[in-house]
Amino acid sequence: MKAHxxxxxxxxxxxxxxxxxxxxxxxxxxxxxxxxxxxxAIRVGRQWVGTRAERNQVFWMRQxxxxxxxxxxxxxxxxxxGLVLATAAVVLCVMxxxxxxxxPTVPAGNDDADNVLLQQVESEVAQDYPSALAPxxxxxxxxxxxxxxxxxxxxxxxxx
Numbered sequence: 001m002k003a004h005x006x007x008x009x010x011x012x013x014x015x016x017x018x019x020x021x022x023x024x025x026x027x028x029x030x031x032x033x034x035x036x037x038x039x040x041a042i043r044v045g046r047q048w049v050g051t052r053a054e055r056n057q058v059f060w061m062r063q064x065x066x067x068x069x070x071x072x073x074x075x076x077x078x079x080x081x082g083l084v085l086a087t088a089a090v091v092l093c094v095m096x097x098x099x100x101x102x103x104p105t106v107p108a109g110n111d112d113a114d115n116v117l118l119q120q121v122e123s124e125v126a127q128d129y130p131s132a133l134a135p136x137x138x139x140x141x142x143x144x145x146x147x148x149x150x151x152x153x154x155x156x157x158x159x160x
Contacts, residue, residue, distance in 0.1 A: 003030045014038060 012018035
């Protein structure tokens with residue numbers, strides 16, 4: 001036989017969800033007594049709540065009168081807290097959306113660097129060829145000069 005039922009297993013049994021606890025309760029007198037004590041406590045609790053919840057007509061009429069008195073005695077300028085908070089939130093959002101952020105300022109001192117860069121770009125544009133091809137252009141100029149002088153080696157020759 002299994003050891004005694006845990007509190008969780010008893011709770012499941014009371015809710016009607018633990019089928020395996022039924023067989024254990026048939027065999028174990030200690031667990032059966034504990035389960036019956038729990039059922040009795042629940043029954044007493046339900047009765048106590050039921051009697052406390054039952055109120056006569058006089059009680060409810062008195063509650064209604066007290067609520068009306070509280071409503072009538074509110075100060076004339078009274079606003080519910082939620083309304084005040086909601087209004088403040090809307091005003092804050094409107095202020096955030098309507099304010100303009102200042103434009104970022106350009107730090108001083110970049111004029112010299114800008115002028116140097118502009119001069120470099122202008123010199124690159126003025127050239128007939130990109131600066132990356134300068135070595136090839138130099139070789140081409142030397143070859144042209146050598147060909148015109150007639151001293152250039154024949155590069156088109158093939159070995160046979």
